[in-house]
Amino acid sequence: MRVTFLGLGRMGLLMAGHVLDAGHELTVWNRSPGKAGELVRRGAAEARTLDEAVRGAERIVLMLFGPDSVREVLPALSGAPAGTLVIDSTTIGPEAAREFAVTAAGLGLRYVDAPVAGSTGPAADGTLGVLVGGSPADYDDALPLLHLWGAPDRVRRVGDVGAGSALKLCVNQGLGVMAAGLGESLRLGSALGVDRTVLLDTLGATAYGWLLAQKRPMLDADDFSATTFSLDLMAKDLQLAVDAADADLSVTAASLELARGALAEHSGEDYAAMAAHAARG
Ligand SMILES: NC(=O)c1ccc[n+]([C@@H]2O[C@H](COP(=O)([O-])OP(=O)(O)OC[C@H]3O[C@@H](n4cnc5c(N)ncnc54)[C@H](OP(=O)(O)O)[C@@H]3O)[C@@H](O)[C@H]2O)c1
Known part of the structure; x- marks a missing residue:
């Protein structure tokens, strides 16, 4: 799968690493350059712009600071192929998740909120909890990635968009x-x-x-x-x-x-x- 990962903070770096471990094609982007070195050494491509990052993506994962950062980044995903699934693992709150699903739909993209429970230890081990809000079909499409950083019994769909964030x-x-x-x-x-x-x-x-x-x-x-x-x-x-x-x-x-x-x-x-x-x- 061609996966784009946006946000290489403490959690994003570890989660993106699992995408490479699983053999997917990974493109990464971070607002401040200089964080992708280890991932690039292991085979990831580092995009200089968001537009470059999302071109050809089949899945886009967001792991940013909060709702304001997602609101800034999301419009720039307009160059992604129509129907691409955006998996937003940023902790943002339910109202923002519903707003972002509408923004994504306006760009021709699908959206699930999939915030994680657990910190850097579980992120490194792939044993996070993942709390997903989205349609059953989008959840199914997100699962292969979510299982890379979530424990098998801790990844669950809890309702429609916004439910995971709530x-x-x-x-x-x-x-x-x-x-x-x-x-x-x-x-x-x-x-x-x-x-x-x-x-x-x-x-x-x-x-x-x-x-x-x-x-x-x-x-x-x-x-x-x-x-x-x-x-x-x-x-x-x-x-x-x-x-x-x-x-x-x-x-x-x-x-x-x-x-x-x-x-x-x-x-x-x-x-x-x-x-x-x-x-x-
Ligand atoms: N750490 C945890 O234990 C933990 C556990 C569960 C959930 N979470 C949630 O997961 C998310 C990431 O956490 P983290 O610990 O990885 O955070 P972090 O280390 O503070 O990293 C935040 C990331 O967001 C980026 N960012 C901030 N503002 C941005 C903007 N306006 N536009 C684009 N990118 C922006 C940062 O880029 P720069 O490098 O350029 O600053 C960085 O990549 C947060 O929503 C957090 O609440 C964290």
Whole structure:
């Protein structure tokens, strides 16, 4: 298959690598040049322009920052062959997904939203969850690629366009609130004179266990530079969640405020910095 992959960030680079592993013909493009070196060494073609990237494509995968970046890139896909399937794995929110499906249809292209659950480890291992919104036929056409980075039992169609993105926002809303909550537990412990190591050991056996299993080394070192999922992305996703809900998400809104506050010091670093920021107050 001739596959075009747009967006070679932390996740995109790993996901595109699986396309090559599977023997497909791969063309890549990234807004800032210089990211494709390893993929090119392994046989990918690097396009200098979006127009060049999508010419002759049978599938186009988007793995960009968020809805604004997709909105910028999508019109430039007009040179792709009619009927090409666009698989948008960017975390964007359901309303944007429906907007992009309409834009894609206007260009003669098909569109599914297929955001992923899991970070760089599962992306490298090909064990991500993939939450797909789109028609059954488009889902079937997307599957051979989605199975390259998704675990067999974690790739699923959850409804029409937008459904995958709605589910994905719920997943990340939970993560953001947990990171904020963990930080406040640490702050409370500190205010009450609880030993921090004892506290972290104890919280590790509670609902925070999953988060601490991944992020404790960063918290212990007070160093969040080994980013897997950036604070900037988390702030974007919490904002998307607050904007998408026709409901009062006050805990989510407070977590968003916290993430925004942490950005001043920790932009580009891992979202675990939210917990440190909340712990400091
Ligand atoms: N990291 C994770 O653990 C994780 C897990 C699940 C889902 N996601 C989602 O997956 C997506 C990618 O995540 P990531 O961690 O790979 O992000 P990342 O490392 O920050 O990479 C973002 C990518 O988007 C590109 N980009 C940003 N603005 C753009 C624009 N206006 N036009 C064109 N390209 C633009 C960047 O290009 P430049 O190189 O030019 O900046 C880069 O290739 C995001 O939607 C994120 O929410 C991430």
